[in-house]
Amino acid sequence: MNRKISEKLIEMLLFASAATAIIIVALILIFLVKEGLPIITKVGIIDFCLGMRWNPIAMVGDPTYGIFPMIVGSFYVAIGSLVLAVPFGIACAVFLAEIAPSWARSLLKHSIELLVGIPSVILGFVGLVLLVPFIKDHLGGWGFSILASSIILAIMALPRIISISDDAIRAVPMDYRDASLALGATHWYTIRKVILPSARSGIVAAVILAMATSIGETMAVLMVAGNVSMLPSPIYDILDPVRPMTSNIALEMSYATGDHACALFATGIVLFIVVAVLNAISHRALKSRMGVER
Amino acid sequence: MSEIEIESKDLNLWYGTAQALKEITMAVPTKKVTAIIGPSGCGKSTFIRCINRMNDLIKDCRVTGELLFEGMNIYDRDVDVVTLRKKIGMVFQKPNPFPMSIYDNVAYGPRLHGVKEREELDRIVEVSLKAAALWDEVSEIPDRSALGLSGGQQQRLCIARTLAVEPNVVLFDEPCSALDPISTAKIEDLINNLKRDYTIVIVTHNMQQAARVSDYTAFFLLGEIIEFGKTKQIFEMPDKKSTEDYITGRFG
Amino acid sequence: MSALISPVTADKAAKVVLWASAGIALLILAVILGYIVVQGVHVISLSFLLGSPRLSGAEGGILPAIVGTFWLMVVAMLSSVPIGIGAAIYLAEYAPKSAVTAVISFGVECLAGVPSIVIGLFGYAFLSIYLGFGFSVLSGGLALMFMVLPWIVRVSEESIKTVPNAFREASLALGATKWQTVRRVVIPSAIPGITTGVILGIGKAIGETAVIMFTAGSSLLMPMSLFDPVRALPYHIYILASEGISDPMAYGSSIVLLVMVLAINLAAIAIQRHYGRHYVRN
Ligand SMILES: Nc1ncnc2c1ncn2[C@@H]1O[C@H](COP(=O)(O)OP(=O)(O)OP(=O)(O)O)[C@@H](O)[C@H]1O
Numbered sequence: 003m004n005r006k007i008s009e010k011l012i013e014m015l016l017f018a019s020a021a022t023a024i025i026i027v028a029l030i031l032i033f034l035v036k037e038g039l040p041i042i043t044k045v046g047i048i049d050f051c052l053g054m055r056w057n058p059i060a061m062v063g064d065p066t067y068g069i070f071p072m073i074v075g076s077f078y079v080a081i082g083s084l085v086l087a088v089p090f091g092i093a094c095a096v097f098l099a100e101i102a103p104s105w106a107r108s109l110l111k112h113s114i115e116l117l118v119g120i121p122s123v124i125l126g127f128v129g130l131v132l133l134v135p136f137i138k139d140h141l142g143g144w145g146f147s148i149l150a151s152s153i154i155l156a157i158m159a160l161p162r163i164i165s166i167s168d169d170a171i172r173a174v175p176m177d178y179r180d181a182s183l184a185l186g187a188t189h190w191y192t193i194r195k196v197i198l199p200s201a202r203s204g205i206v207a208a209v210i211l212a213m214a215t216s217i218g219e220t221m222a223v224l225m226v227a228g229n230v231s232m233l234p235s236p237i238y239d240i241l242d243p244v245r246p247m248t249s250n251i252a253l254e255m256s257y258a259t260g261d262h263a264c265a266l267f268a269t270g271i272v273l274f275i276v277v278a279v280l281n282a283i284s285h286r287a288l289k290s291r292m293g294v295e296r
Numbered sequence: 297m298s299e300i301e302i303e304s305k306d307l308n309l310w311y312g313t314a315q316a317l318k319e320i321t322m323a324v325p326t327k328k329v330t331a332i333i334g335p336s337g338c339g340k341s342t343f344i345r346c347i348n349r350m351n352d353l354i355k356d357c358r359v360t361g362e363l364l365f366e367g368m369n370i371y372d373r374d375v376d377v378v379t380l381r382k383k384i385g386m387v388f389q390k391p392n393p394f395p396m397s398i399y400d401n402v403a404y405g406p407r408l409h410g411v412k413e414r415e416e417l418d419r420i421v422e423v424s425l426k427a428a429a430l431w432d433e434v435s436e437i438p439d440r441s442a443l444g445l446s447g448g449q450q451q452r453l454c455i456a457r458t459l460a461v462e463p464n465v466v467l468f469d470e471p472c473s474a475l476d477p478i479s480t481a482k483i484e485d486l487i488n489n490l491k492r493d494y495t496i497v498i499v500t501h502n503m504q505q506a507a508r509v510s511d512y513t514a515f516f517l518l519g520e521i522i523e524f525g526k527t528k529q530i531f532e533m534p535d536k537k538s539t540e541d542y543i544t545g546r547f548g
Numbered sequence: 549m550s551a552l553i554s555p556v557t558a559d560k561a562a563k564v565v566l567w568a569s570a571g572i573a574l575l576i577l578a579v580i581l582g583y584i585v586v587q588g589v590h591v592i593s594l595s596f597l598l599g600s601p602r603l604s605g606a607e608g609g610i611l612p613a614i615v616g617t618f619w620l621m622v623v624a625m626l627s628s629v630p631i632g633i634g635a636a637i638y639l640a641e642y643a644p645k646s647a648v649t650a651v652i653s654f655g656v657e658c659l660a661g662v663p664s665i666v667i668g669l670f671g672y673a674f675l676s677i678y679l680g681f682g683f684s685v686l687s688g689g690l691a692l693m694f695m696v697l698p699w700i701v702r703v704s705e706e707s708i709k710t711v712p713n714a715f716r717e718a719s720l721a722l723g724a725t726k727w728q729t730v731r732r733v734v735i736p737s738a739i740p741g742i743t744t745g746v747i748l749g750i751g752k753a754i755g756e757t758a759v760i761m762f763t764a765g766s767s768l769l770m771p772m773s774l775f776d777p778v779r780a781l782p783y784h785i786y787i788l789a790s791e792g793i794s795d796p797m798a799y800g801s802s803i804v805l806l807v808m809v810l811a812i813n814l815a816a817i818a819i820q821r822h823y824g825r826h827y828v829r830n
């Protein structure tokens with residue numbers, strides 16, 4: 003029958019659309035591996051991931067491809083951003099969910115939406131012209147630094163941490179809150195001892211997700227990190243510059259050739275894996291939380 | 297008994313492993329109103345949703361036995377569900393007009409089935425709305441949203457929408473349970489008129505309603521059919537004790 | 549609670565801190581937007597918006613970048629919207645809850661999590677080199693499609709799932725086929741949500757830089773075809789700022805980009821409001 007055939011055709015077409023996403027993911031993996039794996043096998047996975055020196059265009063001697071300082075750099079700026087954004091974001095979320103009068107709530111909510119919309123290149127640019135000179139003048143160093151990157155990433159992470167935490171806090175049953183308040187606890191005590199612990203798993207998921215996003219972010223850090231591919235020395239010096247993996251790719255891809263280009267794809271593989279693992283952990287955390295609530 | 301439109305023979309239905317219908321055998325007479333009564337959860341909806349195969353939408357739903365319509369088993373492999381549902385329309389418990397205009401709601405079915413000319417659509421819409429006793433109320437406002445109508449009007453619109461595809465059978469699943477008494481009375485009147493042209497099966501919780509509108513009544517209990525016969529007989533001298541108990545309100 | 553301060557004092561102090569946090573969040577936003585606007589507003593003029601850049605963008609206007617951004621969006625949306633909505637329909641309406649669906653949903657989640665620079669790398673290797681599209685509007689637009697596709701699938705799926713089942717049942721009971729039901733009842737009811745999602749998707753894509761850096765090219769000439777390279781506005785901002793070509797021009801371009809993003813978000817809100825009050829016509 004004509005109708006049955008066309009129905010079937012449409013279903014197949016829809017299925018093809020649905021399969022597109024997974025095909026793209028597969029293609030991404032294939033192309034990353036195809037372009038990046040040769041250099042990893044050539045250099046050796048240990049030397050690639052744990053090597054200290056990134057010197058793809060050697061004037062004398064062989065080029066070296068060690069991305070350890072960049073892996074450290076990626077985590078460094080991401081963790082730095084969380085250290086800033088998590089307490090601050092949770093404070094804003096508690097404010098929104100628990101104490102904000104409605105005008106303040108809607109003002110803050112709209113502002114957060116606005117903040118989400120700001121393209122990362124603009125945040126990076128503002129970091130470049132405002133934050134970097136500020137750090138240089140008042141805290142010392144070159145200005146381009148882990149600190150600057152962390153602050154810009156924190157600003158980017160803030161909206162997501164606030165909105166997920168806000169949801170998690172609002173999901174805490176009213177009874178808990180009322181029970182605590184009825185026992186004579188102050189509002190803050192209730193928030194600290196009852197509400198935040200109940201919302202914790204949701205907040206943790208938000209934090210891991212934010213970390214994945216921060217590690218994957220390019221433009222905002224590229225413009226303020228300084229992009230020196232060395233470990234900070236001493237290692238805790240947050241005023242030192244770093245080169246996260248994303249910046250490495252963005253900076254050199256436009257002129258890289260041969261092994262050098264391969265090494266950038268290989269950096270992409272490492273980046274992909276790190277972000278995928280963090281995303282997976284976060285999804286798991288979110289799912290188990292929903293499981294508990296149901 | 298008069299001519300038979302639909303005949304159910306040893307019909308069994310399972311939702312997963314739970315059996316919801318057991319050995320249902322009954323006949324629905326042509327151009328009469330057949331009521332199905334019984335306590336909540338006894339399988340009334342399940343049964344009438346079998347008749348137009350709406351149960352196909354439910355995962356893990358399995359049917360055995362025969363349900364004959366026009367000499368074919370509805371559950372045969374080569375039955376075309378779409379054609380079947382065109383011939384066996386359904387009105388649901390909660391009025392469910394589409395979020396479109398009144399006109400578009402009624403024209404929805406005919407358009408599906410290929411009617412394109414405006415005059416023909418206009419005619420079908422008018423005839424259907426008149427048959428559903430809604431024409432007088434909406435003839436001036438066919439372009440308004442159907443969602444703006446009252447609950448009773450919405451339900452009559454749903455009836456008009458069903459009639460517009462010219463079915464042979466109309467299934468009603470508790471069509472009045474969400475309506476006020478006046479709207480209910482209107483729909484009962486309507487059903488009384490419709491049986492001239494349509495075979496009607498109506499599920500109801502309301503004994504008086506069953507007594508008022510139906511010619512035949514089937515009493516279901518725990519997925520089984522306990523008693524089936526002329527409404528007058530079921531209500532005045534039921535064979536089974538449990539039927540009597542239910543009708544007189546002693547349980548359910 | 550510390551023994552040194554009373555609970556009531558702690559309560560008051562905490563509330564001060566919470567109010568301050570919210571205030572600081574607002575302040576950050578105000579500083580970012582305020583600074584850009586103050587620094588850049590004097591650059592904005594008709595000749596800036598409609599002129600061509602000179603001296604690598606240190607002088608002149610940004611019209612080619614605006615046009616480039618526009619065409620990238622057109623390619624990205626024309627490719628991602630039909631596929632994304634189709635995928636959402638399949639997932640929400642057709643897919644039996646099976647391993648296949650699980651794999652597809654997983655794929656969507658994965659794609660959503662891929663860092664944009666990796667999509668850029670892939671776009672370069674696959675679109676520009678392997679398929680031979682070069683640095684062009686086509687490569688950049690398709691790379692952006694990879695980025696927004698999961699978003700469009702997700703928002704469309706959500707809106708489709710909110711369509712009441714009663715509509716589907718009513719339509720099927722009238723003898724509609726599955727596709728007729730989807731096309732005539734489900735999609736029209738879900739359209740407001742889908743439209744809002746698509747527009748927000750444009751908002752996300754428009755500010756994206758890393759994806760198009762090595763796919764769209766960086767030409768400052770007006771693109772004449774799908775295969776011409778373009779420099780999108782955000783990339784233009786990056787080059788102006790990081791290569792020290794011209795800060796004022798970067799501020800001006802940032803204002804233009806911000807206004808675009810803002811306008812898009814407002815459009816999404818407006819559409820949501822508009823449809824809230826109206827019903828769908830067949
Ligand atoms: N989709 C389903 N999946 C599993 N079990 C179901 C489903 N629908 C109904 N049932 C079960 O089948 C039995 C019959 O349900 P049905 O809806 O047919 O009852 P009913 O007589 O129409 O009741 P009511 O008067 O409340 O509408 C009930 O036990 C119900 O729990």
Ligand SMILES: [Mg+2]
Nearest residue numbers: 340341342469
């Ligand atoms: Mg029922």
